[in-house]
Amino acid sequence: MAGFTGIEWAPGQLRHALVSGTTEMLPPDAGTPAVSRSVHYGLFLAFEGIRFFVRRGAGGLEVVFVNLPRNLERFREGIRYNLDHPQHELVPTADRLVELFLGYLGHERLRPFVEAMARDGAQGYLRPFTVDDDQSIGVTFPADPVIRIVAARYTSYLGEPFHGVTIPWLVRAVGVNGTGRLKLGVNYLLSVKAVQAARQVRPDATTALFLDDHPERPARDRLITEWDTSCALVALRGGRVVRIPDSPLILPSVTVRGIAALLARDGVAVEERDMSYGELVDRALAGEVVTVASIGTAGILNRCTSLTLLGDDREELGVLRADPDADTYAALGRARAAYWDVYRGEVEPPEGMAVQVYPL
Numbered sequence: 424m425a426g427f428t429g430i431e432w433a434p435g436q437l438r439h440a441l442v443s444g445t446t447e448m449l450p451p452d453a454g455t456p457a458v459s460r461s462v463h464y465g466l467f468l469a470f471e472g473i474r475f476f477v478r479r480g481a482g483g484l485e486v487v488f489v490n491l492p493r494n495l496e497r498f499r500e501g502i503r504y505n506l507d508h509p510q511h512e513l514v515p516t517a518d519r520l521v522e523l524f525l526g527y528l529g530h531e532r533l534r535p536f537v538e539a540m541a542r543d544g545a546q547g548y549l550r551p552f553t554v555d556d557d558q559s560i561g562v563t564f565p566a567d568p569v570i571r572i573v574a575a576r577y578t579s580y581l582g583e584p585f586h587g588v589t590i591p592w593l594v595r596a597v598g599v600n601g602t603g604r605l606k607l608g609v610n611y612l613l614s615v616k617a618v619q620a621a622r623q624v625r626p627d628a629t630t631a632l633f634l635d636d637h638p639e640r641p642a643r644d645r646l647i648t649e650w651d652t653s654c655a656l657v658a659l660r661g662g663r664v665v666r667i668p669d670s671p672l673i674l675p676s677v678t679v680r681g682i683a684a685l686l687a688r689d690g691v692a693v694e695e696r697d698m699s700y701g702e703l704v705d706r707a708l709a710g711e712v713v714t715v716a717s718i719g720t721a722g723i724l725n726r727c728t729s730l731t732l733l734g735d736d737r738e739e740l741g742v743l744r745a746d747p748d749a750d751t752y753a754a755l756g757r758a759r760a761a762y763w764d765v766y767r768g769e770v771e772p773p774e775g776m777a778v779q780v781y782p783l
Contacts, residue, residue: 429578437527437572441513461554467565468608469501470552472720476766477540484783501605507564529783545576580721584728587630588621591642598671614651643701653719658751679718684775685758707743714745724759
């Protein structure tokens, strides 16, 4: 399954209580009560993934984010979804979240960690998440909602080559509930189950491609949504890519916006539209699909080596095999490199990528 390699966690985590407003630094392995609604029922489990880069500027260490306001908006939406209406006033403002992030990364306990990141040019991953610290298993909204913040450096996520399988018989989220567009713990069990199903088809599969929430319809008529833990970008011959638009079933990806902007600047035509599974199958079998890329915070962009296409009765319709010699395939690789170089300050960001730099 998709995962991190070379990961090293920061030596501490931050706890911010929404009711009292208190903030404290905890040990990196600090836990939460075993009798918590979050542990037993998944209530008040929302999270965010934020890429960052630490560098040494003229005034000392500084941390670089790209399109951070979109991460903050997504995280605040996830928190709000998990709270009762009267509790919505507890949701921190975007500015307050930035203060918490900077207070955490700039804390003296993390100083050696972030200094080493700046020295090594390492990739950084910030993971704020929510949990109910109230000692109760009542099936109610949280009584002691808190935000925890942890950070890590790592080498890669998912990586290439990787193999995927389409799983039409499982549904990641149901649009009417509005959970598919949020980073909630309730969405990810199905992601793991889908990859499990993919490995029964192909043992070396690491990802599964989901279709929409209408399994009663023929698979060919349904729409492509996401990979199990990332957004999908379909690369076609002739310098074109199809970006699946945001919807209640799809997480509004922060990374895909930047990748699309970089591709457009490189002369690649980016079409934002729905794509039916039937269209993907037909184009793949006709040799028109170069690859289906995985786009996400941690991995940025990875190009699928092969995608096994299954039908309604789990029969194999064919296999989409990537074409590394295609111009569009190379353009995706350039976009991935440029995306990270924007953080380093080595590439000018295109329109659609906003860089935020803060002193630590």
